[in-house]
Amino acid sequence: MQLKPAKLVNILFILFFAVVLPVGNMLGWVSINSISLWGRYCCFAIAALGIDLIWGYTGIMSMCQAFFFCLGGYCIGMHLLLKATALQGQALPDFMTWNDITVLPAFWQPFHGLVPAVVLALLVPAAVAFIIGYFIFKSRIKGVYMAIITQALALSMYLLFLRNETNLGGTNGLTGFKNLLGFDLYKPHVKLGLYLVTLAMLCLSYWACYKMVHSKFGKVLQAIRDSEARVGFTAYRVLHYKLAAFVMAAMLGGLAGMLYVPQTGIITPGRMDVRASVEMLMWVALGGRGNLKGAVIGALLVNCVYSYFTSVFPQGWLFILGLLYILTVLYFDKGFLGLLEKIGAGIGIKTNPERYATGSK
Amino acid sequence: MLISAALLLIVALMELLLKINGIKSGKQAGARWVWPVLLAGMVLFFAIRIATDSSGTYIQNLFSGISLGSILILVSLGLAIVYGLAGVINMAHGEFLMIGAYTTYSVQLLFTNVLHVHSNNWFFIAALPLSFVTAGLAGLLLERLIIRHLYARPLESLLATWGVSLILIQTARSLFGDLTAVKLPEMLAGGWQVTPGLVLPYSRLFIIGLTVVVLLAVHYTLTATRLGMQIRAVTQNRSMSACLGINTRRVDAVTFFIGSGLAGLAGCAMTLIGNVVPDMGQTYIVDAFLTVVIGGVGKLLGAITAGLGIGIFSKVLEAFFEAVYGKVLILLLIMIFMQFRPRGIFPDKGRAAAD
Numbered sequence: 001m002q003l004k005p006a007k008l009v010n011i012l013f014i015l016f017f018a019v020v021l022p023v024g025n026m027l028g029w030v031s032i033n034s035i036s037l038w039g040r041y042c043c044f045a046i047a048a049l050g051i052d053l054i055w056g057y058t059g060i061m062s063m064c065q066a067f068f069f070c071l072g073g074y075c076i077g078m079h080l081l082l083k084a085t086a087l088q089g090q091a092l093p094d095f096m097t098w099n100d101i102t103v104l105p106a107f108w109q110p111f112h113g114l115v116p117a118v119v120l121a122l123l124v125p126a127a128v129a130f131i132i133g134y135f136i137f138k139s140r141i142k143g144v145y146m147a148i149i150t151q152a153l154a155l156s157m158y159l160l161f162l163r164n165e166t167n168l169g170g171t172n173g174l175t176g177f178k179n180l181l182g183f184d185l186y187k188p189h190v191k192l193g194l195y196l197v198t199l200a201m202l203c204l205s206y207w208a209c210y211k212m213v214h215s216k217f218g219k220v221l222q223a224i225r226d227s228e229a230r231v232g233f234t235a236y237r238v239l240h241y242k243l244a245a246f247v248m249a250a251m252l253g254g255l256a257g258m259l260y261v262p263q264t265g266i267i268t269p270g271r272m273d274v275r276a277s278v279e280m281l282m283w284v285a286l287g288g289r290g291n292l293k294g295a296v297i298g299a300l301l302v303n304c305v306y307s308y309f310t311s312v313f314p315q316g317w318l319f320i321l322g323l324l325y326i327l328t329v330l331y332f333d334k335g336f337l338g339l340l341e342k343i344g345a346g347i348g349i350k351t352n353p354e355r356y357a358t359g360s361k
Numbered sequence: 362m363l364i365s366a367a368l369l370l371i372v373a374l375m376e377l378l379l380k381i382n383g384i385k386s387g388k389q390a391g392a393r394w395v396w397p398v399l400l401a402g403m404v405l406f407f408a409i410r411i412a413t414d415s416s417g418t419y420i421q422n423l424f425s426g427i428s429l430g431s432i433l434i435l436v437s438l439g440l441a442i443v444y445g446l447a448g449v450i451n452m453a454h455g456e457f458l459m460i461g462a463y464t465t466y467s468v469q470l471l472f473t474n475v476l477h478v479h480s481n482n483w484f485f486i487a488a489l490p491l492s493f494v495t496a497g498l499a500g501l502l503l504e505r506l507i508i509r510h511l512y513a514r515p516l517e518s519l520l521a522t523w524g525v526s527l528i529l530i531q532t533a534r535s536l537f538g539d540l541t542a543v544k545l546p547e548m549l550a551g552g553w554q555v556t557p558g559l560v561l562p563y564s565r566l567f568i569i570g571l572t573v574v575v576l577l578a579v580h581y582t583l584t585a586t587r588l589g590m591q592i593r594a595v596t597q598n599r600s601m602s603a604c605l606g607i608n609t610r611r612v613d614a615v616t617f618f619i620g621s622g623l624a625g626l627a628g629c630a631m632t633l634i635g636n637v638v639p640d641m642g643q644t645y646i647v648d649a650f651l652t653v654v655i656g657g658v659g660k661l662l663g664a665i666t667a668g669l670g671i672g673i674f675s676k677v678l679e680a681f682f683e684a685v686y687g688k689v690l691i692l693l694l695i696m697i698f699m700q701f702r703p704r705g706i707f708p709d710k711g712r713a714a715a716d
Contacts, residue, residue: 061516132696139700144450144515148650149696155647156689274647278523285520318531325524329517330510 009293017042017199022192032188036263037307039195042202043260045299048283049202049209050252052295056284057213058245059225061147064154065253066276068125070161072254073267074168075124078108079117080177080185080262087178094176095169105167114181121258122251129250130243137242142228154277161269173268180262191263198259202296205252209292212248221245222290282321286328288335297336420559422676428565428634430672431572434665435627436645437652438579439620441664444653445596446616449508449518453526454649455642457621459533460499461492461628462637466543468492485546488629496625497618504617512613526642533639543632564633571630575623580661582619592616648675651695 021038024030047069054062085093092104110116132153141149164170183190212218220241223231232238261267270276279302287298302324309317332339440454465488472484503525511518545564552562583589594602595612603609631641652671656663671691678687 061519135696135700141699144444144519145654145699147450147516147519148647148654149699152647152651152692152695156692160686160689274643278520282520315531315535318527322524322526322528322531325527326507326521329521329524330507 014203018196022196025192032191035195036191039191039198039263040260041300041303042195042198043256043263044280044283044303045256045296046198046202046205046259047253047256047280048287048295048299049205049292050249050256051280051284052289052292053209053213053221053252054245054249055281056290056295057218057225058221058242059228060142060242060246061150061281062246062249063147063151063274063277063281064157065249065280066272067154067157068129068250068253069257069260069276069280070267070269070272071125071128072121072257073261073271074161074174074257075111075121075254076117076258077174077177077261077267078111078168079114080180081174082108082112083180084176084178093169093174095164095172096167099164099167101167108167118258122254125250125254125257126247129247133243133246134239137239137246151274151277154272154274158269158273161272169268171269173266173270174261175266175268177262177265185262185265194259194263198263201255201259205255206292206296209252213292217241217244279321282325282328284335286324286332286335288337291335291337294335294337301336420555422679423673424561424565426673426676427669428568428672429676430669431569432627432631433645433648433652433672434572434668435575435630436624437649437656437668438576438661438664439623440649441653441656442592442616443620444515446592447508447613448513448515449511450515450522450650451503451508451620452519452522452646453503453529454522454621454624455644455646456526456529457496457500457624457642458628458631458645459529459637459639459642461496461625462543462632462641463533463537463541463628464488464492464495464625465629465632466537466541466637469543480547481544482546482548485549485629489626492625492629493622494625496628497622500617500621500624501614503621504614508617509610509613530639530643537637537639539638541637543637545633549633568630568633571626575626576661576665579619579623583661588612588615651692655695655698 017038021030021035025032025035047065050068051062051065054060054065081093085091090097092101096104110120132150136146136149160166161168162171168174177185179185180190183193185191185194213221220231220236223236224238224241228238231241257267280299283298283302284295285298286302287296288294305320306317309320328335334341436454436458439457440451443449443451443454465485468488468491469481469484472478472487473481478484503522507521507525508518511521549564549567552560553566554560581589583593591602591607591612592615594605594607595609599609602612628641631637635641648671652664652667654667655670656665656667674691674694675687678690
């Protein structure tokens with residue numbers, strides 16, 4: 001049986017992360033902390049897939065993906081915190097007691113159960129994205145204006161979440177989680193399990209995005225990216241397609257946040273500031289825009305480099321990040337994968353050029 | 362607080378309904394009187410508040426709003442000119458503000474520690490042109506090294522200049538530390554006592570005055586000089602200007618110098634009312650971008666209206682609500698506003714402006 005190189009890469013990827021890392025952990029080569037770290041990176045990769053969908057394929061630069069990420073994270077965080085307080089026999093989370101709140105706010109009520117929390121973690125970002133997206137796309141805000149409006153939105157929501165009055169923990173965020181479905185979150189095998197679930201969700205999201213991008217729907221999205229006006233002239237409802245892509249990106253962000261919080265044990269507003277959103281865009285740009293593999297690889301790669309540098313050379317990380325931004329934009333338009341392909345073409349490996357759809361925007 | 366929120370919401374909803382009705386029935390005329398009425402209502406509302414307010418806090422708020430708006434105008438003016446000309450979004454623009462502020466700080470150090478000038482007025486007078494030039498040169502360097510390659514690719518320039526801003530912030534942090542402050546020059550200390558309860562600080566009056574002077578200078582440059590004519594020509598049609606013998610690269614460079622210099626000037630003014638911190642530019646950049654969005658691209662009058670509007674609105678809303686809710690409310694208002702005027706307050710008219 002002949003394997004295409006693209007398939008081979010997929011299989012190698014899954015083999016490494018689903019088999020080699022866990023087995024390595026059982027044999028004691030890989031510490032559980034680094035497994036958990038990879039789990040978090042996988043969450044980022046899911047969020048990056050969402051960005052690739054909206055930016056790489058539809059050509060809309062959304063600078064509030066980190067906000068959707070945090071919405072998902074806060075939803076599951078509220079559930080975990082309620083469980084933890086119930087375990088300690090308290091009625092209210094600590095920070096509420098400090099803020100002189102006596103009754104659990106109404107919007108916390110649905111989060112007692114895990115199922116509603118999970119559903120809401122997907123639905124809340126989707127609903128918010130739907131409302132915002134509807135108004136933005138309807139008034140034909142696009143390009144730079146879209147980027148600025150979403151950026152301002154991310155900033156104001158960040159400021160809102162910093163407040164104590166929103167009853168979401170203020171600056172400190174939500175933390176002090178104990179267990180999920182009765183499993184202790186700090187046990188190694190639970191961490192491993194969470195990692196595997198995250199990896200599975202990453203593969204699932206990748207597969208779903210892949211199917212979507214290669215369907216007719218995905219082709220219309222790419223057509224919108226390349227020439228929105230012409231798509232409109234051909235009687236496609238551009239608004240609907242853009243809105244659908246935006247909502248799906250937000251849901252991917254929410255999913256990523258939902259998986260992220262149990263693994264880190266904390267969610268703060270700091271995760272959703274403007275810088276976080278721009279960083280998410282950068283993962284995609286670095287890995288290769290308009291290419292789903294690029295988004296995943298970019299997210300994993302940048303975060304690896306980040307962990308490495310912040311431990312070795314903490315002062316220099318921002319310099320390196322800044323330089324990466326500049327160099328990518330100036331010289332590696334197609335990102336890391338584009339670079340690999342160029343090198344591959346240089347030494348004579350043929351790849352499928354059709355996969356690299358790059359727009360002018 | 363709740364009453365005011367409800368009031369604003371009702372006004373916005375009313376307007377939305379009116380506008381939708383206007384569109385549905387195919388006539389635009391129905392909406393034409395809405396903005397003036399809205400504005401008059403607001404003015405009346407605030408006038409009543411001010412008249413019934415004996416302690417002068419509302420005038421104080423209005424005044425701080427105007428001075429905040431002045432800084433926003435200074436920052437966003439350069440941003441708007443540069444975006445109109447080159448089609449790039451300069452996320453590092455806020456860092457030119459920071460550079461201007463640190464220039465002022467360095468000049469102060471130089472005057473007190475090296476030159477031993479006793480009066481601390483002179484350093485500020487020297488710092489004003491110096492901060493303009495330093496920030497301008499930094500902008501020129503940025504344009505030559507990076508932005509030149511990114512003309513008419515706004516979204517990518519946004520990412521690259523974001524990288525630049527990270528580098529600049531980190532550089533400032535390692536050079537100057539986390540928090541520094543410039544001493545207020547003696548001539549700007551104190552304030553103008555209007556009534557017993559109302560004092561208008563000289564520093565803020567100075568900022569407003571500076572903005573007026575700069576606006577007049579920019580207006581003069583853009584409308585009455587050869588350079589200004591060239592800038593406007595390149596903004597309208599780059600290739601046609603090049604065909605007619607305008608050295609567009611020189612125009613780009615000079616415009617970048619002026620735009621960044623204006624931000625540097627704003628940074629110098631900022632030292633009068635706040636601390637000097639490495640990421641001070643970041644707090645203003647989003648507001649400045651919103652100003653550009655509302656004011657329209659490359660429009661002096663638009664930038665003035667939008668800057669003042671956002672400045673006054675934030676301060677006044679901050680007085681009614683908490684500062685944060687003011688910000689969220691402003692964003693909400695802007696999004697509603699964008700529904701009606703997606704291309705700014707004073708959009709270009711005609712087919713060429715459509716895309």
